[in-house]
Amino acid sequence: MNGDNTNMTVRQKTSADLVIIGGGIMGLWAAYHAEKAGMDTLLVDREAPGRGASNGLLGALMAYMPDQWDEKKQFQFEALAALEDQLRLLEVETGLETGYRRSGRVMPLYQEQQVRTARLRADEAARNWRFGDQSFEWNVVEEPPDAGWPSRREAALAYVHETLAAHVAPRGVVAALKAFFATARHVRIIREDVAAIDAEAHRIVLSDGECMGFGKAIVSAGVGAFSLLQPLWAPQGQPLGRPVKGQAALLAADCDPALPIFFDNGLYVIAHAGGRVAIGSTSEDDFGDPCSTDDKLEALIAAARAAIPALRDAPVIERWAGLRPRGVHREPMIGALQCAPDVIALGGGFKTSFGIANRLADHAIGLASGNTPSAQDLPDIYSLEIYLRRANKKHG
Ligand SMILES: Cc1cc2nc3c(=O)[nH]c(=O)nc-3n(C[C@H](O)[C@H](O)[C@H](O)COP(=O)(O)OP(=O)(O)OC[C@H]3O[C@@H](n4cnc5c(N)ncnc54)[C@H](O)[C@@H]3O)c2cc1C
Numbered sequence: 001m002n003g004d005n006t007n008m009t010v011r012q013k014t015s016a017d018l019v020i021i022g023g024g025i026m027g028l029w030a031a032y033h034a035e036k037a038g039m040d041t042l043l044v045d046r047e048a049p050g051r052g053a054s055n056g057l058l059g060a061l062m063a064y065m066p067d068q069w070d071e072k073k074q075f076q077f078e079a080l081a082a083l084e085d086q087l088r089l090l091e092v093e094t095g096l097e098t099g100y101r102r103s104g105r106v107m108p109l110y111q112e113q114q115v116r117t118a119r120l121r122a123d124e125a126a127r128n129w130r131f132g133d134q135s136f137e138w139n140v141v142e143e144p145p146d147a148g149w150p151s152r153r154e155a156a157l158a159y160v161h162e163t164l165a166a167h168v169a170p171r172g173v174v175a176a177l178k179a180f181f182a183t184a185r186h187v188r189i190i191r192e193d194v195a196a197i198d199a200e201a202h203r204i205v206l207s208d209g210e211c212m213g214f215g216k217a218i219v220s221a222g223v224g225a226f227s228l229l230q231p232l233w234a235p236q237g238q239p240l241g242r243p244v245k246g247q248a249a250l251l252a253a254d255c256d257p258a259l260p261i262f263f264d265n266g267l268y269v270i271a272h273a274g275g276r277v278a279i280g281s282t283s284e285d286d287f288g289d290p291c292s293t294d295d296k297l298e299a300l301i302a303a304a305r306a307a308i309p310a311l312r313d314a315p316v317i318e319r320w321a322g323l324r325p326r327g328v329h330r331e332p333m334i335g336a337l338q339c340a341p342d343v344i345a346l347g348g349g350f351k352t353s354f355g356i357a358n359r360l361a362d363h364a365i366g367l368a369s370g371n372t373p374s375a376q377d378l379p380d381i382y383s384l385e386i387y388l389r390r391a392n393k394k395h396g
Helices: 025-036 071-094 112-128 170-183 224-233 295-307 353-368 384-395
Strands: 012-021 041-045 105-109 138-141 158-162 187-191 194-198 203-206 211-219 241-252 261-264 267-272 276-280 316-327 333-336 343-347
Touching: 012 025, 012 203, 012 224, 025 041, 025 170, 025 187, 025 343, 025 353, 041 211, 071 112, 071 170, 071 353, 105 112, 112 138, 112 158, 194 211, 194 224, 211 224, 211 353, 224 241, 224 343, 241 295, 261 295, 267 295, 276 295, 295 316, 333 353, 333 384, 343 353
Parallel strands: 012 041, 012 211, 041 187, 105 261, 211 343
Antiparallel strands: 105 158, 138 158, 194 203, 203 211, 241 276, 241 316, 261 267, 267 276, 333 343
16 A cells, blocks of 8 residues: 555655654664565665664673563563574675674672572573573583683672673674665665654654655654654653663774673673674763763773773774663563554664564564564563553653
């Protein structure tokens, strides 16, 4: 259906069966699956796609703890485990590298209680971290598995070394997805700022006053999704989410990208290909300039240099900040709105979007194409009814 919603007062620039608002990691994967499904699709972004939060440096893909297992953890685990094949396919399709490495993760433990809990988790990982013929380990070890990554610390009683965590180069994934559309037959990418969604008239209103018609709309505008959905979905004004600023840095250091992600009390250090090491991330609710970096990032860089000798004199080649989309609870915002079933929310990935975006986007395209995506059933806790109830409760 190419809807024609033109009326006398609003000029309709164009229309499509599916309009995707926002081309970050969520919207790009949605467009990828739309192309595969042969859906007539417009991907609308106010900037070049991939310039929002998805333009970052870290790319950690980390699972939940292996204990207290539930369907949400299972969903995220399966999304992470399946991502490797999906990215390999994308690499073949585009000839571009995404920087995917299943490197595992190493974490120091400083308290006896942490060590006891970590030991119990090893059995839980053996039980729960299984995918097809693959299984992943959670081990408690006395020394870091790779000398100097990090250097042995007096205060550390032991280390967790797990083999499930992986990482990508965020800009590599974005570049590969964008390259995929170079030969797309069904997806067009358009640069426009969306001011509002008129669900009744099936059109999006652009900030220049013109509009675009849609059959279905997927709202994957990162932190911008909350305000676009607000008038439709929660007109009483309960905020549907908020931006949380994060800062990160990139150092030039020739470290093996197979080295495990180093994670210590909020500090991430990730060795990427090409002699680059990413360090992050701050998590800031109060901030002025969303794009600036400051001494909070310098403190993380100093902590990374202190922990890892190879970084001691490594030059910083980039400092970067972005805004994570944080929903009302920590779960993503995914599904068709009850009040406007042709509008589908796809966002709120907060700190985990790169691991789950492909799977959530596939689900969103299933909804948009009118199929009930049974193979990708979502955990109950992801339901939009629960999401809205939490928003109301929080602000009621
Ligand atoms: C410092 C930092 C470190 C991070 N580390 C990790 C990590 O290690 N692993 C991980 O998985 N995640 C990480 N994240 C989080 C991750 O980057 C985000 O969750 C993810 O990028 C969000 O993707 P998105 O597609 O929802 O939004 P975005 O990437 O922000 O994309 C939204 C797009 O929508 C467009 N848009 C917005 N409003 C409008 C509008 N009105 N009209 C038109 N276009 C619009 C924007 O231009 C943008 O292109 C990190 C984030 C930060 C800041």
